Amino acid sequence: MVETLHNLALGFSVALQPSVLAYAVLGCMVGTIVGMLPGLGPLAGISLLLPATFGLTPTTAIVLLAGIYYGAMYGGSTTSILMRIPGEAASVMTCIDGYAMTQKGRAGAALAIAAFSSFAAGSVSLVALTLVAPPLAGIALKFGPPEYFGLLTMGLIVLAYMSGGSMPKTLSMAALGLLLGTIGIDQMSGFLRFQYGIIELGDGIGVVPVAVGLLGLSEVLLVAGSGAPAGIKAPRLGELLPSRAEARQAIGPTARGTVLGFLIGLIPGSAHIIASFVSYGLERRLSNKPEEFGRGAVAGVAGPEAANNAAACGAFVPMLALGVPSGPITAVMIAALLVHGVAPGPLMISEQPALFWGFIASMYVGNVVLLALNLPMVGLLVQMLRIPYPYLYTGIIVFCVLGVYAVNQSVVEVWIMVASGLAGYLLRKLDFEVAPVVLGLVLAPMLEMSLRQSLAMSGGSYWILYDHAIARSLLIGALVLLALGLRPFLMRRADWRTRLEQDGL
Amino acid sequence: MPQSSQPPSHGLTRNRVAGLALVAIAVGIIWESSKLPLGSLGNPGAGFVPLVIAVALAVFALLTAFLDKGTPAWRSIAWAEAPRAAGILAAGAFAALAMERLGYRITIFASAAFLLLVLERKPPLPVLSAALLLSAGTYYLFATLLRVPLPLGPWGV
Numbered sequence: 001m002v003e004t005l006h007n008l009a010l011g012f013s014v015a016l017q018p019s020v021l022a023y024a025v026l027g028c029m030v031g032t033i034v035g036m037l038p039g040l041g042p043l044a045g046i047s048l049l050l051p052a053t054f055g056l057t058p059t060t061a062i063v064l065l066a067g068i069y070y071g072a073m074y075g076g077s078t079t080s081i082l083m084r085i086p087g088e089a090a091s092v093m094t095c096i097d098g099y100a101m102t103q104k105g106r107a108g109a110a111l112a113i114a115a116f117s118s119f120a121a122g123s124v125s126l127v128a129l130t131l132v133a134p135p136l137a138g139i140a141l142k143f144g145p146p147e148y149f150g151l152l153t154m155g156l157i158v159l160a161y162m163s164g165g166s167m168p169k170t171l172s173m174a175a176l177g178l179l180l181g182t183i184g185i186d187q188m189s190g191f192l193r194f195q196y197g198i199i200e201l202g203d204g205i206g207v208v209p210v211a212v213g214l215l216g217l218s219e220v221l222l223v224a225g226s227g228a229p230a231g232i233k234a235p236r237l238g239e240l241l242p243s244r245a246e247a248r249q250a251i252g253p254t255a256r257g258t259v260l261g262f263l264i265g266l267i268p269g270s271a272h273i274i275a276s277f278v279s280y281g282l283e284r285r286l287s288n289k290p291e292e293f294g295r296g297a298v299a300g301v302a303g304p305e306a307a308n309n310a311a312a313c314g315a316f317v318p319m320l321a322l323g324v325p326s327g328p329i330t331a332v333m334i335a336a337l338l339v340h341g342v343a344p345g346p347l348m349i350s351e352q353p354a355l356f357w358g359f360i361a362s363m364y365v366g367n368v369v370l371l372a373l374n375l376p377m378v379g380l381l382v383q384m385l386r387i388p389y390p391y392l393y394t395g396i397i398v399f400c401v402l403g404v405y406a407v408n409q410s411v412v413e414v415w416i417m418v419a420s421g422l423a424g425y426l427l428r429k430l431d432f433e434v435a436p437v438v439l440g441l442v443l444a445p446m447l448e449m450s451l452r453q454s455l456a457m458s459g460g461s462y463w464i465l466y467d468h469a470i471a472r473s474l475l476i477g478a479l480v481l482l483a484l485g486l487r488p489f490l491m492r493r494a495d496w497r498t499r500l501e502q503d504g505l
Numbered sequence: 506m507p508q509s510s511q512p513p514s515h516g517l518t519r520n521r522v523a524g525l526a527l528v529a530i531a532v533g534i535i536w537e538s539s540k541l542p543l544g545s546l547g548n549p550g551a552g553f554v555p556l557v558i559a560v561a562l563a564v565f566a567l568l569t570a571f572l573d574k575g576t577p578a579w580r581s582i583a584w585a586e587a588p589r590a591a592g593i594l595a596a597g598a599f600a601a602l603a604m605e606r607l608g609y610r611i612t613i614f615a616s617a618a619f620l621l622l623v624l625e626r627k628p629p630l631p632v633l634s635a636a637l638l639l640s641a642g643t644y645y646l647f648a649t650l651l652r653v654p655l656p657l658g659p660w661g662v
C-alpha cells in the first residue's frame with residue numbers, strides 16, 4: 001500500500017508536468033468533440049489521431065490517447081441525451097432515458113447527471129485500477145473460450161430478461177443482430193458469408209452505421225414533420241442542474257454501475273458496451289418504478305454512464321498489467337506504445353515506472369479536467385435544442401452521413417445506415433426495442449468464435465461447456481433466466497413486461 | 506420504445522405482422538445458410554451458427570406472433586409522417602449515391618437544400634446559408650482539421 005502511494009506520487013510528479021498536463025487537457029477536449037460527432041467514437045478518434053502522436057514521447061502519447069478515449073466516452077453521451085444519437089455504441093442505453101429527460105425539459109439535468117456519474121465512476125475505478133489491477137487481471141486470464149461463450153450467452157439473456165418489452169421480441173432483435181454479425185468472412189474457415197459480391201461486406205457490417213441508423217436516423221424519421229420532436233422542451237436557466245431528488249436518485253445507480261462496469265471491464269470484449277447494457281437492465285429490474293424507464297428515469301442515465309466509464313477504466317487493467325488488449329481500443333493503444341518502443345505488460349511496471357504510474361496519475365487528472373470542462377458547457381450544449389427542428393434534423397442527417405462515411409471512407413456504410421434507419425423506423429412502429437440488435441451485432445463474432453474454439457479444444461464435445469465450472473455456472477444462470485422470462489409468456493400470465501407493453505411504455 | 510396505448514386487438518395485430526415478417530426473414534436466412542458448408546455438430550462449418558441463430562429467430566418470432574396477449578391492431582398504426590420520412594431516406598440515399606461522384610461538399614449542399622427547401626418549405630435565403638454552412642463547415646472540421654479524407658467532385662470542390 002505504502003509502495004503504491006509512493007509510486008502514485010511519482011506518477012503525479014510526471015502527470016503534473018506542464019507538457020504532460022497540456023496533452024491530457026488536449027486529449028480530453030478532442031475526445032469530447034470526437035465523441036459528440038456521430039460515428040466518430042473513441043476507436044475511430046484514437047485511430048485517426050494515432051499518427052499525430054508519433055512525434056511525442058511515449059508518456060505524452062499515451063496520456064493524449066487515454067484523454068481522447070475517456071473524453072470520447074463522455075462526449076458520446078451528450079448527443080445521446082440531446083438528440084438520441086449515440087456518439088458511440090456504449091452510449092446506446094443513455095439514449096433511452098437521457099433523451100426522454102430532454103423531451104421533458106430536463107436536458108441540463110441529464111447532462112449534469114451523466115457528467116457526475118462518469119466522474120464518480122471514473123474516480124472510484126481508478127482507485128480500484130491502482131490497487132487491485134494485478135490480482136484481478138489474473139482472474140480474467142483464466143477465461144478461455146468456454147467461459148467466454150458462457151459469459152456472452154449470459155449477457156444476451158440478461159439483456160432480454162431485464163428489458164422492458166416482451167422477452168421473445170427482445171430475443172428476436174438480439175438474434176437479428178447476431179445474424180447481422182455473421183455477415184462477412186468466417187474467421188475459422190475463411191469462407192465468405194452473405195456477401196453477395198459486395199467487397200466491403202467481407203469485413204462484416206460495422207457497428208457504427210447500424211447503431212446510427214437504428215437509433216439516430218430512425219428517431220428523425222419518426223418525428224419527421226412534427227415540427228419538433230414530440231414533447232421536447234428547451235430548459236430554462238434554473239433547470240440546468242439536477243434537483244435534489246434527481247441527485248439522490250442517481251447515487252445508487254452510479255455506485256452499482258461503477259462496480260458492475262469495472263468488473264465487466266476486466267473481461268476482454270467490448271466491455272464498456274456490455275456494461276452499459278447490463279447496468280440499464282439491472283437498474284430497471286431493481287427499480288420500484290420500472291414503468292419510469294424509457295420515460296426519463298434518472299437511474300437509466302446514471303447507471304449506464306457510470307458503468308461504461310468504469311468499464312473503460314477496468315479495460316486498462318489487462319492492458320497495462322499483462323499487455324493483453326481487452327478490446328479494439330486498447331489494442332490500438334498497445335500498438336501506439338509499441339511504436340514508441342514500449343511493450344505493455346508486467347515488465348513495463350518495473351522497467352518504466354514513470355511511464356506506467358504517470359499514465360495512471362494522468363487519468364486522475366483527466367477525470368477532473370473532463371468534469372471541469374464539461375459541466376460549464378451544459379448550458380451551452382442544451383441551447384442546441386432551441387434550433388428550429390427542421391434545421392436541427394438536417395444537421396443531424398448531415399452528421400450521420402459524414403460520421404458513418406468517415407470511419408472507413410465507404411459509401412457502402414452510408415447505404416447500411418440508410419437501410420438500418422428504415423429498419424429501425426419500421427421496428428419501432430411495431431413496438432420493438434432496437435438496442436438489442438446493436439448488442440447482438442457486437443457480440444456475434446466473439447460468441448461464434450468462442451463456441452467453435454471450445455469445440456475445437458474438446459474434439460467436438462459440447463461437454464466442455466459443462467466441464468468448465470465458470471462456463472457451467474454462467475450457462476445454467478442463463479437457462480434459469482430464460483425459463484423465468486418465458487414462463488409468464490408461455491403460461492399466458494401477464495408479467496410486468498406485458499403490462500408495460502400493453503400500457504404502451 | 507413502444508409508442509402506443511391502443512386497446513388490445515385479437516385480429517391482425519402488430520405483433521402478428523411483425524412476428525410473421527421476422528419468420529419470413531428467418532426462413533430466407535435458413536435457406537441461404539444451407540448453401541454454406543454446415544460441417545457437423547462437433548465441427549461446425551461456416552453456415553452452422555447462422556443456421557442455428559436463424560432457427561432461434563424463427564422460434565422467437567413465432568412466439569411473438571402467436572402467443573401475444575392482444576397487442577394493438579395493425580391498422581391502428583398512424584403513418585402521417587411516412588411521406589416526409591421517405592423524403593429524408595431519399596436524401597440519405599442520394600448522399601450515398603452521389604458522395605463519390607459529385608464530391609462531399611456538393612452532395613451535402615444538395616441534400617441539405619432538398620430537405621429544407623423541398624421537404625420543409627423554408628425560405629430560400631436561410632436554406633442556402635444553412636446548406637452552405639453545413640457542407641463547407643463540416644468539410645473544414647473533418648477534412649481540414651481532423652484530416653479525414655472526404656471525396657472531391659469533378660471540379661475539385
